[in-house]
Amino acid sequence: MIKKEFLEQSILATMLEENYLILDSQLKPDMFYGQYHRQLFALMQQLANEGHPVDYLTLSARFEQIEAIGISYVTELMRFANAEKFDDYVLLLREIWRERQKGQILFQAAEGDWAIPQIIERLDHTQLEGNRTDTTITQTLVAMDNRPWEEVETPGLIIPHIKDLELLIDGFRPGELTIIAARPSMGKTDVMNNLALYAGWQGHLPIIFSLEMSKTILLDRLIATTGQYSRLKMRDPKQYFSEEQKKNWIQVLERVNKSSIEIDDRSSLTIPQIRSQARRIIRQNENKTPIILIDYLQIIQADRDEEYAAIAMSKISRALKQMAKEFNCPVICLSQLNRNVESRGNKRPLMSDLRDSGSIEQDADVIILLYRNSYYDREETNTPDALELIVAKNRNGPTGTAMAHYNKKTGHIWTRER
Secondary structure (H helix, E strand, C coil): CCCHHHHHHHHHHHHHHCCCHHHHCCCCHHHCCCHHHHHHHHHHHHHHHCCCCCCHHHHHHCHHHCCCCCHHHHHHHHHHCCHHHHHHHHHHHHHHHHHHHHHHHHHHHHHHCCCHHHHHHHHHHHHHCCCCCCCCCHHHHHCCCCHHHCCCCCCCCECCCCHHHHHHHCCECCCCEEEEEECCCCCHHHHHHHHHHHHHHCCCEEEEEECCCCHHHHHHHHHHHHHCCCCCHHHCHHHHCCHHHHHCHHHHHHHHHCCCCEEECCCCCEHHHHHHHHHHHHHHCCCCCEEEEEECHHHCECCCCCCCHHHHHHHHHHHHHHHHHHHCCCEEEEEEECHHHHHCCCCCCCHHHECCCCCHHHHCCEEEEEECHHHHCCCCCCCCEEEEEEEEEECCCCCEEEEEEEECCCCEEEECCC
16 A cells, blocks of 8 residues: 555645646645645645746745745655656545545544434535536526527537548547547558548647557658658658659648647556646647547556456546546547457458457447458559448447548548549
8 A cells, every 4th residue: 555645745746847736636735644745735736826836946935834844855755756647646645535534524423423414414525525516507508598590519529531421420529539440451540640630730739649659650651641652662762752752841741740749659558647648738738629549449558457358448448538538638549350350251340349349339439440342352453442431339420431532552541522
């Protein structure tokens, strides 16, 4: 069991590194067990509420308020910072505080001979503290009074550039988890790259977690897609590019840069690490709607003590859905399909083909399965390929198949004219 002192030190140190966590965490000074930690957090809250940065210098300026703690203690704290485990530590701190509160309430109840309803009310209040949610519906209904006469707008909706897909799902919605699944080399990463590029060009903030490919390789793919360069030629542009392609090179790089894509290419990332990094990037770009894209589900690092893959995937898929709701943004995660599809005559994938599916089907709001006939029919020479985006699940709309063109040499995907 983690020591309370270390737990509180880590939380305070992480807040000193990422000041926005001081208020976002919704903690209160009395939730800290250590007296010095309560005093320090109260001062940090005060500085944050006044709009000041919270660091060694600003805390030093209020030395009289933390004289008993000693300003040197603030310096020592910094080695305990751990942004990736911050959320877990805050949850644990709340639980410890609630247990402490429960003990105090039961002691007071025994001393004061409280009635049962009074005890229950106080215990319920403790459970809700710091987690209050507005459950009334009146204001929400009032805001809808002109809805039949207004243009339909969904704040934060990210429209896909593939027209058929837009007709089926409208767009990628805040708070929703989308799974895009296919067999290896079917085009999952290229679909992700196209969605990220067009989302960025629409003014959104694409955040890619590339657990499999390095940033360099992924950037080469993004450049090839944008400039419609053959990926084979991208291996040695000096030798294989035409003069026209070389001439357009800088414009293509500028076009990719305008997508504002952020890439984290660390391998073996855990959900807390993904959440921590995403939060940091989102806070640095508060004027843009984020869209989180992850490549891919099965290589997200699971809990070390989790033995069964299906159970591990269930926990991860549930955490991805929670992350979409927490950040109020779309989360798109790529996934592999199992080999069952290869043994069937009709090789179009089904939801049941999701590898280690666990509760993926339950947690996902939208599931899109990719299929190319040319993947199996090697004699088919259609260029570009026909790519089917099979919307197998759509919690808020119809299912069906969206058709697109896919140039597997460049990775470019675009609307197929009917």
